[in-house]
Amino acid sequence: MSVLLLSFSHLSTRWLGLDRTVRLFRWAGRRAPAKPGARRPVEDVAAAALRGLNVLPLQIECLDQAIVVWCALNRHAHPAVLKIGMRLSPLSGHAWVSCGADTFVATPGLEDFEVVASYEPWAGSS
Numbered sequence: 867m868s869v870l871l872l873s874f875s876h877l878s879t880r881w882l883g884l885d886r887t888v889r890l891f892r893w894a895g896r897r898a899p900a901k902p903g904a905r906r907p908v909e910d911v912a913a914a915a916l917r918g919l920n921v922l923p924l925q926i927e928c929l930d931q932a933i934v935v936w937c938a939l940n941r942h943a944h945p946a947v948l949k950i951g952m953r954l955s956p957l958s959g960h961a962w963v964s965c966g967a968d969t970f971v972a973t974p975g976l977e978d979f980e981v982v983a984s985y986e987p988w989a990g991s992s
Contacts, residue, residue, distance in 0.1 A: 870918075871937070929961040
C-alpha cells in the first residue's frame with residue numbers, strides 16, 4: 867500500500883499542486899479510517915508509510931514522503947502536522963511531519979528552516 871500512496875503523491879503534487887494533493891489525502895484519509903483495535907505506535911505507522919521507498923524506482927522527494935506519513939499518522943489517530951519550510955543560506959526547502967515530540971522525514975539542520983506552510987491534523991487526540 868505504501869508504494870501506491872508514495873507514487874500517487876509523487877504524481878499528484880506534480881499534476882495538481884500541493885494544496886489540492888493535501889486536500890485529496892485528507893479527504894481519502896477521513897474516508898478510510900484505520901481498523902479498530904490496538905493503536906499502533908507512531909514510529910511503526912511512519913515506518914510502514916515509507917516502506918515502499920525501498921522498491922520504487924522513482925525519486926520520491928521529502929514533500930511526498932511527508933504527505934504520506936502525515937496521512938498515515940492521522941488515519942491511525944495520531945494527530946500529526948505537515949510542515950513545509952525554507953531556509954535562505956543555502957537556499958533550500960524541506961517538508962517534514964511533527965507528531966507530539968516526534969519528527970519524521972527530518973533532515974540535518976531542520977531547526978534552520980522557517981515554516982512557510984503548515985497543514986493541521988484531522989485526527990482527534992485520544
